[in-house]
Amino acid sequence: MADIDIKSEIAGKVWLIEAEVGQGVEEDDAVIILESMKMEIPVAAPVSGKITEILVEKDEAVAEGQTVARMEG
Amino acid sequence: MGWENNVEEHRRRIAAAEAMGSTRRLEERAAAGILNARQRIEALLDSGSFHESGRFAVSARAESADRSPADGVVDGYGRIDGREVVVCAQDFTTLGSSSAINNGRKSQKMWRTAEKNGVPFVYLSECSGARIPDIMGAVGMGRIGEGFIFSRRRIVPWADALLGMSFGGGTWVASVSDFVVMRKGAVMAVTSPRVNSVAISEQIDPEDMGGWRVQTEITGKADLAVDTDEEALQAVRDYLSYLPSNCNEMPPMADVPAGSGEDANRILDLVPEERRRTYDVRKVIRLIVDRDSMFPIKERFGRSLVTSFARIEGRSVGIIANNPMFKGGALDVDSCDKATSFIAMCDSFNVPLIFLADVPGFLIGIEGEHRKVPGKIMNFMQALELASVPVLSVIMRKSYGQAYINMGGGRSDEMACWFTADISFVDPAVAASIVTGLDPTTEPEKFAAAVDEYSLGCSPYDLAGQYLAHDVIDPRDTRRWLGRMLDAHQRRRTGGIGAHHMQSWPFTY
Numbered sequence: 001m002a003d004i005d006i007k008s009e010i011a012g013k014v015w016l017i018e019a020e021v022g023q024g025v026e027e028d029d030a031v032i033i034l035e036s037m038k039m040e041i042p043v044a045a046p047v048s049g050k051i052t053e054i055l056v057e058k059d060e061a062v063a064e065g066q067t068v069a070r071m072e073g
Numbered sequence: 074m075g076w077e078n079n080v081e082e083h084r085r086r087i088a089a090a091e092a093m094g095s096t097r098r099l100e101e102r103a104a105a106g107i108l109n110a111r112q113r114i115e116a117l118l119d120s121g122s123f124h125e126s127g128r129f130a131v132s133a134r135a136e137s138a139d140r141s142p143a144d145g146v147v148d149g150y151g152r153i154d155g156r157e158v159v160v161c162a163q164d165f166t167t168l169g170s171s172s173a174i175n176n177g178r179k180s181q182k183m184w185r186t187a188e189k190n191g192v193p194f195v196y197l198s199e200c201s202g203a204r205i206p207d208i209m210g211a212v213g214m215g216r217i218g219e220g221f222i223f224s225r226r227r228i229v230p231w232a233d234a235l236l237g238m239s240f241g242g243g244t245w246v247a248s249v250s251d252f253v254v255m256r257k258g259a260v261m262a263v264t265s266p267r268v269n270s271v272a273i274s275e276q277i278d279p280e281d282m283g284g285w286r287v288q289t290e291i292t293g294k295a296d297l298a299v300d301t302d303e304e305a306l307q308a309v310r311d312y313l314s315y316l317p318s319n320c321n322e323m324p325p326m327a328d329v330p331a332g333s334g335e336d337a338n339r340i341l342d343l344v345p346e347e348r349r350r351t352y353d354v355r356k357v358i359r360l361i362v363d364r365d366s367m368f369p370i371k372e373r374f375g376r377s378l379v380t381s382f383a384r385i386e387g388r389s390v391g392i393i394a395n396n397p398m399f400k401g402g403a404l405d406v407d408s409c410d411k412a413t414s415f416i417a418m419c420d421s422f423n424v425p426l427i428f429l430a431d432v433p434g435f436l437i438g439i440e441g442e443h444r445k446v447p448g449k450i451m452n453f454m455q456a457l458e459l460a461s462v463p464v465l466s467v468i469m470r471k472s473y474g475q476a477y478i479n480m481g482g483g484r485s486d487e488m489a490c491w492f493t494a495d496i497s498f499v500d501p502a503v504a505a506s507i508v509t510g511l512d513p514t515t516e517p518e519k520f521a522a523a524v525d526e527y528s529l530g531c532s533p534y535d536l537a538g539q540y541l542a543h544d545v546i547d548p549r550d551t552r553r554w555l556g557r558m559l560d561a562h563q564r565r566r567t568g569g570i571g572a573h574h575m576q577s578w579p580f581t582y
Contacts, residue, residue, distance in 0.1 A: 010400045011438055037433040038500040039401030040349050064440050 003052065006069040008043050012036025014060045014068075019051045025071065032056065032068050049073035090128040090142045094166025102166070108302040110147045110164035113197050113236065117160065117306040118151035125149040126183070133174040134207055142167055144176040148183045153195075153310050156318055156325075159187035162197040165237055169201025172242035173208070174216055180246070188228045191319030195309055196250065198235045200243030202265055225249045226576045227421035229319045232312055234305040235295065238279065240265045249580045251418050252370070253295045254308040255285045261294065293374035293411060294581070311368055315382040315389045316422045320576065323423050323569045324389035330364040333552075337361070340548045348471050348495060351397040354379055354429065357469075358392055361385070361552045370415060375407030376400075377436075380415040382424070386556045391419035394429035395480065403436040404476055409449035410582045412479070416456040417575035425559055428466035428481035433500065434473045452582065453479050461571035463562035467551060468494040468533070468542070487558045489544040490533030491551075501527035 012034035019031045030042035031051065045051075053070040062068055093099060093109060102109055108116060114123055126149045132141035145167035151160055161183050163170035170176070180196075187194035208217045225231070233250035235243070237259050244261050247253045255261065262283035264272070281287070288295035299305050317324045343356050359367055362383035369381040376399040381392045393412055395402035404412075419426055435441070435450060457464070457479065466481030468490045477496060481488060490496070498504065505511065505523035513520040536542040546554050563569055 010403070010436065037401045037403050037436070038349065038502055039397065039403075039433055040351060041401045042351065042398075064438070 002073065004046060004049070004071050004073050005067040006031055006043060006045060006071060008034060008062045008064065008066050008068050010034065010036050010041055011064045012041060012062060014056050014058050014062060015040060017054060017058060021051055021054060023051050025049065025051060034062065043068055045071060047073035086129060093142060093164050098166040109166060110162040110197065113302060113306060114147060114160055114162050116303055117195065117309060118153060119155065122152040123149055127179045130175050130179055140168065144173060144179065145170040146176040146179055148179050153313055157192045158195055159183050159192055160195045163199045163243055165199040168204060170199060171201045171204035173204035177217065191229060191321065193230045193232065193313050193318060196233045196246045198233055198239045198243035198247050199237035200239050200241055202240035202268065227251065227320060230313060230316045230422060232309045234309050235259050235261050236302055236305060248294065252312045254297045254299060254305045255288060255295045256302055256305050257285045257298050257300055260284055261288050289373040293371050293407060296370045315368060315424065320421055320573055321570055326387045327384055329387045333363040337549045337552055340551070344469065344548065346493060351401060353398040354394045354396045354431065358383065358394060361555065363387065371411050375405065375411040377402050377405060378408035378411055380411055385552065385559060388559055389424050390427050391415060391424045392427045392429065395432040397431055400436060402432050403434060404432060404479065405436040406441055406444040406446050406449050409453045413452045413456045413582065416460055417578040420460040420462050420571055421573050421576050423462060423569050423571050425463040425465065426460060427555060428485065429469055430466065430472040430480035431469040432472055432476040432480055434476050450475060450479065456575060457484055459574040461574065463559065463564060465555060465558050467491065468496060471495040473500065474498050483541065486562045488542045489546045489554055490536060490542050491548045492533060492545055494533040495531050496536050497531045
């Protein structure tokens with residue numbers, strides 16, 4: 001069960017946190033939703049597995065490539 | 074008779090050429106489920122259509138002649154779906170299919186023959202790099218340098234299946250090909266990890282250097298990655314089915330599968346009316362095009378833009394669509410490069426272009442500027458301006474600023490808006506912030522009034538009212554509209570053959 005970083009591919013502001021620590025997610029499920037370019041942009045789980053850490057808070061600014069959560073797949 | 078000796082020697086030499094490398098190496102591959110060069114050719118081509126050329130060639134160095142059947146590259150002619158192709162397959166079991174004098178001459182001859190006769194060139198890469206004993210020293214290097222020419226133009230389609238470790242020659246061919254499919258586990262790089270460790274004391278995992286994830290996600294040099302040799306060879310066949318045999322022909326027409334367009338009404342369920350919400354445009358494309366005809370190119374690279382071959386009413390098209398699912402559909406450096414290369418390829422082979430726009434703009438910020446995003450935007454724009462194939466565009470929802478123009482705005486033979494289209498310079502909220510300086514958290518009412526003001530005049534009817542779009546359509550009619558417009562814009566004066574201004578456009582950016 002490798003630890004996998006869930007990274008934002010775009011800079012923006014955290015709008016919604018869609019998953020909780022311990023929650024099971026499928027590949028491509030939205031874990032965080034950012035507001036960027038006036039759009040609601042999901043940061044999706046790269047694989048199916050379980051969320052182990054949420055590293056951002058609502059309204060926090062995130063950079064491109066920043067790890068916003070971790071999961072085990 | 075008296076010919077027995079000749080017949081016997083001929084048979085023996087054919088058997089030696091066809092035996093390829095050592096039995097042990099061939100058995101190891103078979104055990105690992107990896108095809109050898111001759112099996113790959115059989116899997117690629119129509120059954121029984123292969124005719125070899127150059128089978129008696131061996132190494133230019135006498136001391137290697139006995140262990141270099143076909144000099145490590147199996148070349149010849151065959152057919153794919155009944156159409157003639159030229160194929161070269163590197164035989165890794167013979168001296169690692171290392172690049173040397175005679176196999177280099179063989180490959181050069183074959184691609185020139187393909188161009189001269191207007192048939193696709195298919196290369197199956199698996200190459201250990203240069204055959205060092207052959208090309209060491211001034212004469213060795215001089216001969217190799219003189220013999221290799223890389224002045225490729227898009228006269229015939231080049232497709233490369235990269236099926237194993239590939240360094241040097243195998244990678245050069247892939248780098249100038251129109252289409253590259255990799256088998257997962259294959260590696261595409263300039264030199265082997267061994268040369269790296271000797272030359273620059275760097276220990277490298279070959280996958281990190283040029284594995285399928287690197288080449289399909291980071292560099293975009295490979296268009297597709299698959300699990301097996303057989304899938305890769307099928308992908309080459311599928312790719313070529315969308316293209317003509319050469320730049321002076323039209324792509325073949327295909328039968329229209331039953332049920333195509335049947336689910337067009339579902340488009341309204343897939344696309345959210347609210348412009349802030351995202352969706353996967355690939356699902357929309359599948360509803361519009363002929364059933365099962367979508368063939369994405371570089372699907373894992375620059376994902377905010379989809380570039381895909383497909384068919385509409387049996388006719389090949391190249392689709393360029395923003396995908397709001399990734400980065401909100403904003404165009405970035407990678408998606409611009411992807412658009413440019415796809416436009417150059419479609420235009421060179423007379424494949425009409427279809428733009429589907431839903432774009433908030435270009436992705437702005439430091440990362441893009443450091444990676445030359447203005448140049449990438451203009452490359453994309455230049456490609457669109459140079460294209461002479463029919464260009465149709467559909468504005469699905471928002472289309473803002475320069476991205477509106479890059480996505481065919483004002484540059485299309487025919488442009489339609491869905492009734493959900495929203496056209497302007499930027500999102501109204503951005504315009505309100507910039508122009509008024511209002512803070513939406515402290516003065517929400519004033520800000521909302523400013524947003525309302527900048528939201529006026531952005532409708533598809535505003536655009537079509539000034540004849541800046543040619544129609545406003547119901548999204549469910551998209552397939553019908555595209556099919557009819559492809560028919561209307563067939564460039565009948567030249568039989569659909571374009572001017573090919575991007576024939577010499579580089580293959581890497």
